[in-house]
Amino acid sequence: MRIGILTSGGDCPGLNAVIRGAVLKGDRVYGHDFVGFKWGWKGVVEGDLMELPRHRVRGLSKEGGTILGSSRTNPYEAGGGPENIQKVLDKNGIDAIIAIGGEGTLTAARRLSDDGLKIVGVPKTIDNDIASTDYSFGFDTAVGIATEAIDRLRTTAESHQRCMVVEVMGRYVGWIALHAGMAAGAHAILIPEVSATIEQICEWVESVRDRGRAPVIVVSEGFHLPTMDGAHSHKGLDPFGRPLLGGIADIIAPMIEERTGIESRATVIGHIQRGGAPSAFDRVLATRLGIASVDAVQAGKWGTMVALRGTDVVDVSITDATRNLNAVPRRRWDEAALLFG
Numbered sequence: 359m360r361i362g363i364l365t366s367g368g369d370c371p372g373l374n375a376v377i378r379g380a381v382l383k384g385d386r387v388y389g390h391d392f393v394g395f396k397w398g399w400k401g402v403v404e405g406d407l408m409e410l411p412r413h414r415v416r417g418l419s420k421e422g423g424t425i426l427g428s429s430r431t432n433p434y435e436a437g438g439g440p441e442n443i444q445k446v447l448d449k450n451g452i453d454a455i456i457a458i459g460g461e462g463t464l465t466a467a468r469r470l471s472d473d474g475l476k477i478v479g480v481p482k483t484i485d486n487d488i489a490s491t492d493y494s495f496g497f498d499t500a501v502g503i504a505t506e507a508i509d510r511l512r513t514t515a516e517s518h519q520r521c522m523v524v525e526v527m528g529r530y531v532g533w534i535a536l537h538a539g540m541a542a543g544a545h546a547i548l549i550p551e552v553s554a555t556i557e558q559i560c561e562w563v564e565s566v567r568d569r570g571r572a573p574v575i576v577v578s579e580g581f582h583l584p585t586m587d588g589a590h591s592h593k594g595l596d597p598f599g600r601p602l603l604g605g606i607a608d609i610i611a612p613m614i615e616e617r618t619g620i621e622s623r624a625t626v627i628g629h630i631q632r633g634g635a636p637s638a639f640d641r642v643l644a645t646r647l648g649i650a651s652v653d654a655v656q657a658g659k660w661g662t663m664v665a666l667r668g669t670d671v672v673d674v675s676i677t678d679a680t681r682n683l684n685a686v687p688r689r690r691w692d693e694a695a696l697l698f699g
């Protein structure tokens with residue numbers, strides 16, 4: 359078989375480890391050939407390919423980013439669609455696609471699979487917002503980077519008796535905030551799934567200050583106060599129509615300072631959370647998912663996504679995985695909130 363691999367959506371530590379795992383298993387065990395589609399679905403629509411012989415994936419599991427490049431191209435637009443894509447596959451002798459992406463990419467994969475293309479999905483995202491898998495690779499690395507940043511902000515906060523408001527990524531789910539906040543001992547964690555008023559936030563801040571400590575508040579980019587319409591997005595849309603989130607920390611920090619009198623600073627960690635080498639956990643998870651994706655292709659399990667369930671890698675339906683976002687359950691926030699203030 360000749361298998362095409364693509365990486366689509368925001369990049370994420372571990373993408374290269376998936377590619378390596380897939381190529382090594384496919385080459386060694388099944389004798390498959392691999393090509394990479396460049397720039398996500400764009401390469402599929404335009405037939406922009408690179409060969410992926412075994413030596414091309416040597417040493418890749420520790421490398422950040424993706425050797426294939428990524429984009430947020432919609433495969434149903436700009437000359438795409440199932441018939442045109444099938445022509446590109448036929449022209450290049452490609453039998454099946456392994457699509458590595460987040461909930462957007464996998465929704466596209468599900469539609470193309472429903473339209474008859476042979477596709478297997480691999481869940482990637484630092485946000486951990488994909489359902490049907492316990493974790494997506496990239497999340498552990500992002501949490502590690504955010505935790506280190508919060509630890510560092512805490513020492514400078516203590517030196518100046520300031521309040522630090524630290525904004526992390528995650529789009530419409532608060533997993534990175536919840537885990538990094540718990541790991542770093544934040545005094546409050548604000549996530550999109552759970553409402554909190556500015557009065558409640560200031561109560562937590564004042565209680566920390568009254569104990570002689572410097573308050574550290576972690577906020578997820580998708581969080582909004584009850585007085586706001588929705589997630590803060592002052593930068594408009596990206597070229598593919600998605601709201602550019604970010605900046606809620608810059609709104610909350612001055613509100614805290616005004617109401618409590620505590621000098622406050624906002625830090626937006628941003629894309630550092632997505633860059634660089636994957637953690638050991640993510641290298642292992644990504645490699646295992648890459649291996650499993652080739653097994654799913656070999657078995658003709660079209661329309662499935664490989665996923666982590668406990669310590670096992672299993673196959674699930676992409677339709678099920680993309681029906682709803684994997685939101686933080688209320689009980690997980692309640693558990694963390696016992697330690698706030």
Ligand SMILES: Nc1ncnc2c1ncn2[C@@H]1O[C@H](COP(=O)(O)OP(=O)(O)O)[C@@H](O)[C@H]1O
Binds near residue numbers: 459
């Ligand atoms: N319903 C859909 N049909 C076709 N393409 C989609 C659909 N939803 C998302 N996509 C495409 O997938 C791209 C990647 O999705 P995005 O959410 O940006 O990243 P990720 O895959 O990492 O979640 C989107 O920009 C869009 O072009």
Ligand SMILES: O=P(O)(O)OC[C@H]1O[C@](O)(COP(=O)(O)O)[C@@H](O)[C@@H]1O
Binds near residue numbers: 527579596
């Ligand atoms: O790469 P961009 O366009 O700046 O997008 C930033 C967004 O991408 C992410 O890092 C990852 O999101 P996806 O997994 O959906 O691509 C989000 O946390 C963040 O909101």
Ligand SMILES: [Mg+2]
Binds near residue numbers: 462
């Ligand atoms: Mg996404």
